[in-house]
Amino acid sequence: MRRPDAKVVLLGGASVGKTSLLRRYTERRFPDSVSTVGGAFYLKPWRALHLSIWDTAGREQFHGLGSMYCRGAAAVILTYDVTHLQSLVELEDRFLGLTDSANKDCLFVIVGNKVDLTEEAGEGDAHGLGQAGGARACPRVPKQVLREDAVALYKKILRYKMLDEKDAPAAEHMCFETSAKTGHNVDLLFEAVFDMVVPMVLQQKAEEPVETVDLTGHKPPKQARPRCCS
Ligand SMILES: Nc1nc2c(ncn2[C@@H]2O[C@H](COP(=O)(O)OP(=O)(O)OP(=O)(O)O)[C@@H](O)[C@H]2O)c(=O)[nH]1
Numbered sequence: 532m533r534r535p536d537a538k539v540v541l542l543g544g545a546s547v548g549k550t551s552l553l554r555r556y557t558e559r560r561f562p563d564s565v566s567t568v569g570g571a572f573y574l575k576p577w578r579a580l581h582l583s584i585w586d587t588a589g590r591e592q593f594h595g596l597g598s599m600y601c602r603g604a605a606a607v608i609l610t611y612d613v614t615h616l617q618s619l620v621e622l623e624d625r626f627l628g629l630t631d632s633a634n635k636d637c638l639f640v641i642v643g644n645k646v647d648l649t650e651e652a653g654e655g656d657a658h659g660l661g662q663a664g665g666a667r668a669c670p671r672v673p674k675q676v677l678r679e680d681a682v683a684l685y686k687k688i689l690r691y692k693m694l695d696e697k698d699a700p701a702a703e704h705m706c707f708e709t710s711a712k713t714g715h716n717v718d719l720l721f722e723a724v725f726d727m728v729v730p731m732v733l734q735q736k737a738e739e740p741v742e743t744v745d746l747t748g749h750k751p752p753k754q755a756r757p758r759c760c761s
C-alpha cells in the first residue's frame with residue numbers, strides 16, 4: 532500500500548456525526564452507525580496525492596488516543612452538533628489541546644453537523660437541507676450553535692496557535708454547516724479541505740532536500756593484485 536502523502540483528522544465529541552460524515556462522503560449513504568472505538572482511516576486519492584482521512588472516537592474513554600491520531604496532521608476537521616452547544620464548547624476545552632501534535636502549518640476547519648434537525652432546515656427544503664430520499668420527518672429543534680459562534684472559535688484557535696489572522700485562511704472559508712443525513716455540504720467540506728491540503732503538501736515536497744550521493748570523494752576500490760602462485 533502506498534504511504535499517504537498527508538493526513539486529515541476528524542475530531543469532536545461523541546455522536547456529533549464524524550463517522551456519518553465520512554461514510555456519507557465515501558459511501559454516498561447514511562447508514563446506522565455505531566460509536567467508534569479507537570479510530571479508523573480511509574485512503575483517498577486526490578489530484579496527484581493520496582490522503583488518509585482519520586475518523587476518531589469522541590467518547591471520553593478514548594480521549595488519550597486523540598493526540599496520537601493528530602500527529603503530523605495536515606488538517607483537522609473539528610466537528611460539533613449544531614443542536615448541542617456543549618459539543619462546540621468541548622472542541623475548545625477538550626479537543627484543541629490534542630492538535631498540538633499536528634503539523635505546524637496544520638489547517639483547522641470547523642464543522643457544525645446535523646443542520647437537517649434544526650428549525651432552519653424546514654425553510655431549507657428548497658435548498659437541499661430538508662429530508663432526503665423520503666426519509667421520515669423528524670421534529671425540528673432550535674439551532675443552539677450559530678455560525679458566528681463557530682467563526683469566533685476559529686479565531687480563538689488562530690490565537691491559540693499564535694497565528695496572525697492575516698496569514699491564515701479566512702474564517703468564512705473554514706467554517707461549514709453540514710448534514711450527513713441529507714448530504715448537505717458534505718462533498719463541499721471534504722473537497723475544500725483536500726484542495727487546501729494539496730498545495731501545502733506539494734510545497735513541502737518541493738522544499739524537501741533532494742537526497743544526493745556525493746561522488747567527488749569516491750575512490751574506486753583498489754583492485755586486488757593477483758597473487759603469484761609460484
Ligand atoms: N439527523 C441527523 N443525525 C445524524 C447526522 N449525523 C449523524 N447523525 C446521527 O447521530 C448519531 C451519531 O453519529 P456518528 O456518526 O456515529 O457520530 P460520531 O461523531 O462518529 O460518534 P463517536 O464515534 O462516538 O465519536 C447516529 O445516530 C447518527 O445517525 C446528521 O447529519 N443528521
Ligand SMILES: [Mg+2]
Pocket residue numbers: 549550551565566567586587588589
Ligand atoms: Mg464515530
